[in-house]
Amino acid sequence: MKIKDQMKNVQKWLMLIMGIILLFTRCSESKSQAKAGQKEPLSKEERMEWWEEARFGMFIHWGIYSVPAGFYKGEAQTNSAEWIMNKGKIPIAEYEKFADQFNPAKFDANKFVALAKEAGMKYMVITAKHHDGFSMFDSKVNPYNVVDATPFKRDVLKELAEACKEQGLRFGFYYSQAQDWHHPGGMGNNWDEGIERVSSDEYVYEKALPEVEQLLTEYGPISIFWWDTPRKMTKKVVDSLYHITSALQPGIITNDRLGEDYPGDHKTFERKLPSEKPEDRYWEICQPISGSWGYRSDDDNFKSIETLIRNLIDASSKGGNYLLNVSPTHEGILRPEATTRLKAIGAWMDKNSESIYKTQANPCEEEPEWGRITMRQEGENSTLYLHVFDWKSGAKLPVKLKNEVVSSYLLTDTSRVFETTTSEDGITVNIMGQAPDSIASVVVLKIKGAPNAIPRKPISQDEKGSIALVAQRAQFQNLQGPGAEYNKSKDHIDHWTSDKARVYWKFRVEKPGTFSIHSEIANENDSELLVTLKEKSVPVKIPASGRYGDFNSIDLGTFTIDKPGDYELSLMPVSEKWNPLNLKNVQLTWQ
Incomplete structure (x- = not known):
């Protein structure tokens, strides 16, 4: 073995040992501080208080992939721009050349943060390192970074952190902890034959762990760490990242x-x-303002101003946050289409932000057809904000609450008062006149006491003892990517692409017994699902139907429920045997 190679191996082992020492040192320091009389750790509720009140944040996907901007050797590559190295199967040595061309001289952190603030955003999260392995900060352990490897030679994250602090926005990092197509131990690069592979653990201790440590110690108070994406890493290294x-x-x-x-x-x-x-x-929904997360020169698929504002309202009405992504160009600026949309959201928020910030989810158990509802509880009484999408003079807005009304008026003009009526079916607000806003007009409804919602009928047995689990009422757990989603127009679970997405339903059983379970599934290739009910899990093979629009009835097994109560049926992909599918309602037939 050459001396150079020997030195390289020694260096790697030293970095590995230093990473392990770093972990134990930091954990020991944390314990010592606690013993020395430091304050008790914040509870989850205390840590989440500002985040839950904020409701709206900016996501930024930016890296050297903004140089090719979706094109490689003159051909457009599939997927979002940040995946170009993967989709184009670009060798590491060739992809590194994009760093030589990355010089975003027009980037101004203060203007960037000011735009986010103008849009009404309360926090910012930026990609510190994406899957391509390039660090958008002055990494001490990875020379493949924005300071050392580009002509720009400025620490983007340091500038944004300082600008956020000055302007009052919370700041956080995105970090790809498992996938790294540049490091020989990172996951995801299966095309570059020049890689001399090492273990994933070695990658974490040599690169990921030290970089995370640097991000959390040299950039001031960090409010958010946004991991992406889970892979089959050892528990030891995941624990290391979590604890540090x-x-x-x-x-x-x-x-x-x-x-x-x-x-x-x-x-x-x-x-x-x-x-x-x-x-x-x-919970939080992250969504790009256009089609791609990172900048693509051919991406003209910008969401309308109406869609963006209503998405923010929709997320808030369900008790969630809206993390809206923008993609700077290789010059360090946003396209005019993005800037225009952010300013338009800000104009709406200037008048209506009271109905978004510090609000809770709609207290009613169903979303109204006319729009969305958010609420605040103030002392003994409550305030509801009715976001009316479909405003028609003389229309009646049903609100499924049994409460006495205190008052109702327009948020932007308190002199516009609306009549209300109450009945066994709830409250009705009668709106009159023209809509003050073509996208979403907000009516304030003040009620006495805490909201007393008219219960939604739970998913339960019919007269024959059977149970229909409709697609619209499914719950989703998507650990990676879109995963699975409900398609309203098609009334089925659509684009179930990820083997990390779990679909489940809660339901009630009054008449125990044995149930046979069936579902209609459409898929182009064979797949496999793990069906779980109570403590029983059964793997079920799903033969291909031929096309995603052709549904076959699939037997998902037989399960016995021996006593009344509330239960959960869960469908989880079997990873190594998974292929995308569409799924209609699940039927539990009582036998």
Whole structure:
């Protein structure tokens, strides 16, 4: 073995040992501080208080992938721009050349943060390292970074952290902890034959752990650490990442994508808003303002201003946060289409932010057809904000609550008062005149006491003892990517692409017995699901139907429920045997 190679191996082992020492040192420091009389760690509710009040944040996907901007060797690559290295199967040595061309001279952190603030956003999360392995900060352990490897030579994250602090926005990092297509121990690169593979553990201790430690110690107070994506890493290294994060920034918030057994502080939805209010109190939807997360020069698929504002309202009405992504160009600026939309959201928020910030989810158990509802509890009484999408003079807005009304008026003009009536079916607000806002007009409804919602009929047995689990009322747990979603127009679970997405229903049984379970499933290739009810789990093979529009009836097994109560049926992909599918309602037939 050459001396150079020997030195390289020694260096790797030293980095590995240093990573392990770092972990134990930080954990010991944390314990010593606690013993020395430091304050007790914040509870989850205390840590999440500002986040739950904020409701709206900015996500930023930015890296050297903004240079090719979706094109490689003159051809457009599939997927979002940040996946170009993977989709184009670009060798590491060739992809590294994009760093030589990355010089975003027009980037101004203060202007960037000011725009987020103008839009009404309360926090910012940026990609510190994406799957391509390039660090957008002055990494001490990875010379493949924005300071050392580009002509720009400025620490983007340091500038944004300082600007956020000055302007009063919370700041956080996205970090790809498992996938790294540049490091020989990172997961995901299966095309570059020049890689001399090492273990995933070695990658974490040599690169990921030291970088996470640096991000959490050199950039001021960090409010959020946004992991992406869970892979089959050893528990030892995932524990290392988890413990060092909480030890270095005790007030930090993390999402649910560190690992399958690490739920984090909030649930993550990607791209598609949930059709039903999630069971989890804390959840967030991340969504790009256009089609791609990172900048693509051919991406003109910008969401309308109406869609963006209503998505923010929809997320808030279900008790969640809206993390809206923007994608700077290789020059360090946003496209005018993005800037225009952010300013338009800000204009709406200037007048109506009271109905978004510090609000809770709709207290009614169903979303109204006319729009969405958020609420605040103020002392003994409550205030509801009725976001009216379909405003028609003389229309009646049903609100499924049994409460006495105090008053009702327009948020932006308190002199516009509306009549209300109450009955056994709830409250009705009668709106008159023209809509003050073409996208969403907000009516304030003040009621006495806490909201007394008219109960929604639970999923339960019919007269024959059978149970229909409709797609619209499914709950989703998506650990990676969009995963699975409900398609309202098609009335089925659509694009179930991820083997990390779990679909489940809660239901009630009054008449115990044995149930045979069937579902209609459409898929192009064979797949396999793990069906779980009570403590019994059964793997079920799903033969291909031929096309995603051709549904076959699939027997999901027979289960016995021996006593009345509330139960959960869960469908989880069997990873190594999984292929995408569409799924209609699940039927439990009492035998």
